[in-house]
Amino acid sequence: GIQVEQSPPDLILQEGANSTLRCNFSDSVNNLQWFHQNPWGQLINLFYIPSGTKQNGRLSATTVATERYSLLYISSSQTTDSGVYFCAVSSNDYKLSFGAGTTVTVRA
Amino acid sequence: DGGITQSPKYLFRKEGQNVTLSCEQNLNHDAMYWYRQDPGQGLRLIYYSQIVNDFQKGDIAEGYSVSREKKESFPLTVTSAQKNPTAFYLCASSLTGASINEQYFGPGTRLTVT
Numbered sequence: 001g002i003q004v005e006q007s008p009p010d011l012i013l014q015e016g017a018n019s020t021l022r023c024n025f026s027d028s029v030n031n032l033q034w035f036h037q038n039p040w041g042q043l044i045n046l047f048y049i050p051s052g053t054k055q056n057g058r059l060s061a062t063t064v065a066t067e068r069y070s071l072l073y074i075s076s077s078q079t080t081d082s083g084v085y086f087c088a089v090s091s092n093d094y095k096l097s098f099g100a101g102t103t104v105t106v107r108a
Numbered sequence: 109d110g111g112i113t114q115s116p117k118y119l120f121r122k123e124g125q126n127v128t129l130s131c132e133q134n135l136n137h138d139a140m141y142w143y144r145q146d147p148g149q150g151l152r153l154i155y156y157s158q159i160v161n162d163f164q165k166g167d168i169a170e171g172y173s174v175s176r177e178k179k180e181s182f183p184l185t186v187t188s189a190q191k192n193p194t195a196f197y198l199c200a201s202s203l204t205g206a207s208i209n210e211q212y213f214g215p216g217t218r219l220t221v222t
Contacts, residue, residue, distance in 0.1 A: 001167065004150075030209075031209055031210070033210060033211065035213075040215070041145075041196055041198075041215070041216045041218070042213070042215050042216070043198065043213040045210065045212060045213075048208060048210040086150060086151070088150075088151070088211075090209075094139050094141075094156065094158065094202060094204060094209055094211075095141075095153050095156060095166060096141075096143075096151075096153070096200075096211055097153075098143075098150030098151045098152070099150055100148075100149060100150050101149075101150055
């Protein structure tokens with residue numbers, strides 16, 4: 001299966017700071033999703049982005065499919081941004097392979 | 109109000125008992141999935157189904173069984189053969205045959221087996 005590596009594993013931010021999370025994957029994909037897992041375990045869809053760039057409020061994402069990586073940008077971080085961010089990919093089927101996640105802690 | 113529901117939220121069982129986790133969706137999605145999450149790790153696929161009355165094993169299917177008798181429902185049974193059943197279980201669904209097959213997740217069931 002496709003290997004997914006996320007970095008960094010942990011990130012501590014001061015409120016208001018900007019950050020970049022990275023996702024590398026080992027094969028071509030036709031689905032790439034970014035999720036935020038809240039403290040209750042719910043996975044919240046952030047982006048569906050197999051290629052290109054998207055923005056949603058303070059969050060944006062870029063996927064460079066030819067180079068097999070995706071970036072998630074968090075700007076002006078808030079304490080509510082804390083949680084685990086997952087990247088997940090699939091190719092030619094519907095099975096998502098997940099990375100291990102980046103745990104983000106935003107301090108007030 | 110469309111979405112995916114999972115019940116119960118918390119489940120406690122004794123070792124050696126089978127237990128069934130419920131997953132229902134009203135998004136009219138064709139495909140449904142079951143994932144398992146262990147502490148500090150990403151999700152791993154247990155089973156998936158792209159159409160009613162058909163399902164395939166994922167990466168960690170041993171000790172689990174599923175059925176797909178209705179489009180809206182995809183229950184997961186954790187059998188006594190599953191060696192480490194304590195985990196967080198998440199159900200998901202998506203469209204199939206579309207150019208976008210974005211998966212959406214339910215709130216999960218935390219299973220504890222002692």
